[in-house]
Amino acid sequence: MAYTFSRDDIAYLTSAPGVAALAEVGDFALTPASLLKDLERVRKSHADFASALVETVRLRRRAAVKLDNAQHWLFTDDALQQATPTAVARHRAQRLAGRTVHDVTCSIGAELAALAEACPAVIGSDLDATRLAMAAHNLGAAQLESTGHVRSPRNVVLVQADALVPCSSAEVVIADPARRADGRRTHDPAKLQPPLPDLLAAYAGRDLAVKCAPGLDFDKLAWAGEVEVVSLDGAVREACLWSPGLTEPGVTRRATVLSSTGEPWTLTDVDSDDIPEREPGEWIIDPDGAVVRAGLVRHYAAKHGLWQLDPRIAYLTGDKVPEGVRGFRILDRMEFREKPLRAELHRRDCGPLEILTRGVDIDPDALRSRIKPRGSQPYSLVVTRIGRTATVFLCATP
Structure with missing residues (x-):
């Protein structure tokens, strides 16, 4: 415990x-x-x-792998689990740059540290006095890298307050409801703390950004603004609900892909989703999880000259691989039946075997143990459904 x-x-x-x-x-x-x-x-x-x-x-x-300068911060276990990674917090702060912002669930201050760099005035509030004390220290620790001193930024004020009771006139309110109910992680918006419907009602008419788990069913919210799904280094980190005043006209879905080593990029549902229907090309591409969760697979395909293996499946195919993306070059294709597949892999001297699945009820680890690859050559299998047929693509391992 x-x-x-x-x-x-x-x-x-x-x-x-x-x-x-x-x-x-x-x-x-x-x-x-x-x-x-x-x-x-x-x-x-x-x-x-x-x-x-x-x-x-x-x-x-x-x-240390999540937050800058973490060696000087204070945490609770729950607060660290929910804390926004520094790269993601900075991305959100950049979207709010120049505005006054009130983080009504500031916890230990991970969002505040990024907001302090981009916004002229920031308020952080929380009901938990201990976390507020940690936030006060952490904001000072966040200044170490640039100033060499533990000193809280002058543009941030901390107060103890209930997130459901508006107490400021800041231009933008941001919130990060706790995603645990009765000690368990929940994807029910009504069971978040504070409950998401109550939070939206409390700040109706205000510019609002709400960090959420990417597993929430956003269609049930009937959200009038934008849902942005963010990934960092290939892992989906969060979704953020942006009220209409904080997004571009017509945008309701956005995928943002952040990288520790490369340039970030974004895709929205106002981009084209016009793609052809063709037989599989030379390559299979598994889009970034942010693209898949945001429902922008066709938009991503259109941007990069790709098309879908099947209209209901998120795997894409084409004759070239987008720069910086991992692709699987197709060597063979067959209907998924284990016995002939095992024989073909043994014939090819298959050893290390990566298995990707989508649209089929197959456990990759269990399948690998049944195939028993014993050779030396690495391969990748992409097992999916095309139409009503379970299909396997044998691919060269990238």
Whole structure:
């Protein structure tokens, strides 16, 4: 069970002795195998704050792949799980640049740190006093890289407030409802905390951006604005609901693809979706998850001169692969039947075997274990449905 931080913990962790103790504990392994022994050692030196120290160091290590400057931040386990990755938060902040913004569920401040860089005035509010105290520290820590000092930005104000009770006149309200109900992750908008319908009602008529899980059924919301699905380095991270005043005319769906190493790009439903119906080309392309979740597969195909294997399936095909995208070159195609497929793979000396599926009820791991590839040549299988027929494409592994 995750450790529950107190205000006393925060005061200690941000003091000079606490900072020194965190540096000391940072040298411990804190692996599952060593944790109990490490905790005993920390308790001998730091008594009542041992658990807070160990939990903070472990959370900082987890946060390092998600948040900039995480080695100086404070977290709770739940808050870290829901915290917006820095790259995604900066993307949202750039869309709001120049406006005054109120984050009504600011938690530990991941959004606030990005908003402070792009917006002239920012308000952060939350009901949880402990998370607000963490946010105050984290905003100061976020300044370390640019200033060398832990100092909160002057354009951010923190207040304790209920997200469902409007308390500012900021131009834009943003919110990130908690996605757990009764200890379990939920995709029901009415079970979010605060409930999404209540949140929308509380800020009716205001410019609003609401971060959501990409698994929510957005069609049930009858949302009048834009639904943006964002991926980062190939993984779908979130969806964001943008009210009509914060988006371009006519846009109701957007896919935004962010990369730690390349340029971001975006696609909307006002782009063309005119594509041909043709037999499979030389390549199969699996579009980025943001494109699939946003329902923009045809739009992506039209942009890159591709077409669909089947109108109901998100796999695309064509005679060339878009730059920077992983493609699968088709070597053979057959109706999906395990016995002939296994014989063909053994004939080809198949060894390492990647299996992708869509539109068929097949477990890739179970299928691989039944095929028992024993050779040395790597291959990829794309198993999907074309019309009513389960079809497998044997492809060269990219």
